[in-house]
Amino acid sequence: MLAVVPRPVTVRVPSKVNLHLAVGDLRRDGFHELTTVFQSLSLTDEVTVAVADDPGVEVQGEGASAVPTNGANLAWRAVEELARHVGREVGELKVRVLIRKGIPVSGGMAGGSADAAATLVGLANLWKLEIGRDELAGVAANLGSDVPFMLHGGTALGTGRGESIVPVLSRHTYHWVLAFARGGLATPKVYGELDRLRAEGDPPRVGGVEPVLEALASGDPRQLALLLGNDLQAAAVSLRPGLRRTLRAGVAAGALAGTVSGSGPTCAFLCADADDALRVAAELSGAGVCRTVRVVHGPVPGARVIGGDDEPRSAPPQVHA
Numbered sequence: 001m002l003a004v005v006p007r008p009v010t011v012r013v014p015s016k017v018n019l020h021l022a023v024g025d026l027r028r029d030g031f032h033e034l035t036t037v038f039q040s041l042s043l044t045d046e047v048t049v050a051v052a053d054d055p056g057v058e059v060q061g062e063g064a065s066a067v068p069t070n071g072a073n074l075a076w077r078a079v080e081e082l083a084r085h086v087g088r089e090v091g092e093l094k095v096r097v098l099i100r101k102g103i104p105v106s107g108g109m110a111g112g113s114a115d116a117a118a119t120l121v122g123l124a125n126l127w128k129l130e131i132g133r134d135e136l137a138g139v140a141a142n143l144g145s146d147v148p149f150m151l152h153g154g155t156a157l158g159t160g161r162g163e164s165i166v167p168v169l170s171r172h173t174y175h176w177v178l179a180f181a182r183g184g185l186a187t188p189k190v191y192g193e194l195d196r197l198r199a200e201g202d203p204p205r206v207g208g209v210e211p212v213l214e215a216l217a218s219g220d221p222r223q224l225a226l227l228l229g230n231d232l233q234a235a236a237v238s239l240r241p242g243l244r245r246t247l248r249a250g251v252a253a254g255a256l257a258g259t260v261s262g263s264g265p266t267c268a269f270l271c272a273d274a275d276d277a278l279r280v281a282a283e284l285s286g287a288g289v290c291r292t293v294r295v296v297h298g299p300v301p302g303a304r305v306i307g308g309d310d311e312p313r314s315a316p317p318q319v320h321a
């Protein structure tokens with residue numbers, strides 16, 4: 001009898017920006033205690049998982065040459081972690097993963113975490129696993145602090161090392177302009193730089209999270225803009241002083257406010273509406289302060305199966321510098 005080979009499964013997964021990122025103390029395990037508000041953005045990666053005789057990872061798209069295709073790829077680590085979790089033999093995995101990247105590599109937008117989350121959702125579908133979202137979130141947390149949120153999407157409060165997620169009421173679609181930098185920043189280096197700055201002096205700290213949650217409930221982008229804050233920004237700017245110019249240029253171009261996204265170096269500019277975002281993007285792309293500009297919106301859903309390979313794909317509007 002012929003074995004039926006399951007059809008490949010494709011998953012679309014968003015990127016993220018931290019609307020609020022309060023970094024607390026360095027813990028004994030090397031992580032910092034966080035209070036953060038994540039918002040998922042319409043800049044996406046797509047990940048296809050398929051049964052194949054030549055297992056491995058292939059990467060195409062934005063920054064693909066900087067992404068490992070061996071066991072260090074977070075998507076492959078997700079394959080192995082899920083296999084172990086459900087008792088499959090890790091040495092005999094007949095899985096091929098194709099990643100189409102739209103999210104900049106080492107950009108502070110959780111691109112690798114997104115691919116890991118997408119792989120978990122894709123494989124659960126490909127292998128027809130009876131596995132709930134909470135159980136999958138537990139597997140996700142073993143892969144990285146940002147991975148559970150990339151499964152979840154939307155707007156959420158993250159605590160612990162960022163892996164503990166609860167949804168947040170958010171009433172509005174927010175319009176953003178992203179400024180991609182040339183080259184990335186390594187997340188551990190940025191946290192290390194913050195520790196160094198704090199040992200030496202008193203870099204600015206964000207306020208409490210409650211006003212941010214209230215602004216999200218009200219749905220007013222102007223209110224939210226006043227409250228965007230990221231403790232890692234001082235560290236990212238210390239490592240990349242040019243980001244100061246980028247942040248200034250976005251606001252000068254008409255954004256309500258700008259912030260370094262996560263550990264950087266991508267900068268995210270909140271705009272009043274979709275038309276303003278297009279205007280800001282056009283002006284910023286001519287200012288010579290970044291590699292490329294993208295217009296995106298959020299929140300959007302987390303990692304979701306988008307069906308067969310023949311389904312049409314929608315790309316976010318793009319403006320190239």
Ligand SMILES: C[C@](O)(CO)[C@H](O)COP(=O)(O)OP(=O)(O)OC[C@H]1O[C@@H](n2ccc(N)nc2=O)[C@H](O)[C@@H]1O
Nearest residue numbers: 030031032034144145146147161162187188191262263
């Ligand atoms: C900057 C953020 O993107 C904000 O959401 C995240 O905190 C980073 O999350 P991530 O890339 O999933 O990070 P992980 O892979 O879990 O950790 C990478 C490294 O970042 C540092 N790290 C990360 C999370 C955290 N709460 N404290 C940390 O100090 C640690 O040096 C850790 O070894």
Ligand SMILES: Nc1ncnc2c1ncn2[C@@H]1O[C@H](COP(=O)(O)OP(=O)(O)OP(=O)(O)O)[C@@H](O)[C@H]1O
Nearest residue numbers: 073074105106107108109110111112113115146187
């Ligand atoms: N699937 C993947 N996509 C991108 N980078 C990956 C992937 N797998 C492993 N990496 C490696 O992980 C590192 C960080 O990549 P990533 O794009 O996730 O950074 P980031 O977006 O700054 O992360 P975060 O916002 O979660 O801190 C890079 O050195 C990259 O080579």
